[in-house]
Amino acid sequence: MNFKQSFVMTALSLAAVLTSPAVVAGSGHDHSPKHGGVVAEVKDVDYELVAKPDRVSLHVRDHGKAVDVSKATAKLTLLTAGQKQEVELKPMTDRMEATGQFNIAKGTRAVALVTLPGKPAVTARFELK
Missing domain, CATH: 2.60.40 (Immunoglobulin-like)
Incomplete structure (x- = not known):
């Protein structure tokens, strides 16, 4: 995997985490x-x-x-x-x-x-x- 592919994969992974329901809701507590x-x-x-x-x-x-x-x-x-x-x-x-x-x-x-x-x-x- 070259640098560009690695960067894209990292960006997509970060986007998936930041848009997960728990993060979007902002509560983060049980x-x-x-x-x-x-x-x-x-x-x-x-x-x-x-x-x-x-x-x-x-x-x-x-x-x-x-x-x-x-x-x-x-x-x-x-x-x-x-x-x-x-x-x-x-x-x-x-x-x-x-x-x-x-x-x-x-x-x-x-x-x-x-x-x-x-x-x-x-x-x-x-x-x-």
């Missing part, structure tokens, strides 16, 4: 659940809702790294079979959480209004599976 919940991405931040009948928790990750939620606030609205339940989530060590009795079922929709210190509030929407 959006899969890490705690067995459902993930919603809002402004490059992942919000993972783990909902059980006696406990709901919200984990927050920015590009795969846990976000400090010690001074964050969050209000969660659960919508199940025409019933609405509002829950205030309290900061814990690595998540925001509430305990109690929650109407959780397949198809439950949840809306979290989350405010992280120094940032505007965001709304994350979930549907439980």
Whole structure:
């Protein structure tokens, strides 16, 4: 292979890498659940809702790294079979959480209004599976 052919092959290989979906999307991070919940991405931040009948928790990750939620606030609205339940989530060590009795079922929709210190509030929407 001569220099020109080598240069063309290198350029084509580089073009293939730069136009791959992962690079084009710009995210470069994994959006899969890490705690067995459902993930919603809002402004490059992942919000993972783990909902059980006696406990709901919200984990927050920015590009795969846990976000400090010690001074964050969050209000969660659960919508199940025409019933609405509002829950205030309290900061814990690595998540925001509430305990109690929650109407959780397949198809439950949840809306979290989350405010992280120094940032505007965001709304994350979930549907439980």
